[in-house]
Amino acid sequence: MSGTLYVIGTGPGNPDQMTPEAARAVSASTDFFGYGPYLDRIDFQPYQSRHASDNREELDRANAALKMAAEGRTVCVVSGGDPGVFAMAAAICEAIDKGPAGWRGVDLVVLPGITAMLAVAARTGAPLGHDFCAISLSDNLKPWDVIEKRLALAAQAGFVIALYNPISKARPWQLGRAFELLRNELPGATPVIFGRAAGRQDERITVQPLETADAAVADMATCVIIGSPETRIVARDGKPDLIYTPRFIAGGTR
Numbered sequence: 001m002s003g004t005l006y007v008i009g010t011g012p013g014n015p016d017q018m019t020p021e022a023a024r025a026v027s028a029s030t031d032f033f034g035y036g037p038y039l040d041r042i043d044f045q046p047y048q049s050r051h052a053s054d055n056r057e058e059l060d061r062a063n064a065a066l067k068m069a070a071e072g073r074t075v076c077v078v079s080g081g082d083p084g085v086f087a088m089a090a091a092i093c094e095a096i097d098k099g100p101a102g103w104r105g106v107d108l109v110v111l112p113g114i115t116a117m118l119a120v121a122a123r124t125g126a127p128l129g130h131d132f133c134a135i136s137l138s139d140n141l142k143p144w145d146v147i148e149k150r151l152a153l154a155a156q157a158g159f160v161i162a163l164y165n166p167i168s169k170a171r172p173w174q175l176g177r178a179f180e181l182l183r184n185e186l187p188g189a190t191p192v193i194f195g196r197a198a199g200r201q202d203e204r205i206t207v208q209p210l211e212t213a214d215a216a217v218a219d220m221a222t223c224v225i226i227g228s229p230e231t232r233i234v235a236r237d238g239k240p241d242l243i244y245t246p247r248f249i250a251g252g253t254r
Contacts, residue, residue: 192227
């Protein structure tokens with residue numbers, strides 16, 4: 001008899017931002033698969049087993065979790081943020097699609113979580129208050145020219161853009177190149193929000209105009225939100241600026 005496979009997100013890292021639904025899945029599970037730093041966020045009980053793997057081993061992790069669930073275990077695959085946003089839910093679905101027929105009988109439960117762009121947006125106001133998109137700058141699974149095309153078209157269409165995986169030791173140049181491209185499409189004063197570790201003790205929120213935005217501010221723990229031409233900054237005496245994107249665009253019906 002097949003078991004159950006939960007796919008959860010821990011949120012951005014603040015324990016208060018893990019949903020009660022995800023916490024119940026943790027309590028119900030016996031075996032956990034995930035990237036080590038994400039598993040570190042869970043307080044394991046003696047009856048629970050941890051199976052950590054490297055961040056680039058998503059499909060192998062998915063296969064191992066499904067194999068164990070198909071044997072009747074209650075398994076939990078752990079992502080940061082939301083498991084369906086650049087995370088493990090897609091890898092699990094891909095593994096089921098390409099794997100043994102028996103894996104389709106596993107009781108799969110994907111639970112929504114709080115993803116990084118939502119945590120960063122909440123810290124600054126409402127930059128995602130109108131239409132927006134999310135793009136990963138990692139070219140591990142797609143060509144860089146596809147990323148450049150999507151960035152340009154998103155900016156031309158007036159979307160606020162949330163950038164995941166903005167920079168790494170192997171990809172130190174891509175965020176700078178993205179800023180160069182976007183400067184050709186957007187006003188120089190467009191706000192760029194660097195949200196590092198939003199909600200955690202080492203949180204750092206930095207806002208710079210696009211014309212002088214410094215890619216070196218970001219690391220892999222950073223989500224970058226780039227405003228649209230409509231995005232506004234509201235200065236407040238003695239308090240951080242508010243950044244929001246109005247709910248309407250000229251010509252629409254309010």
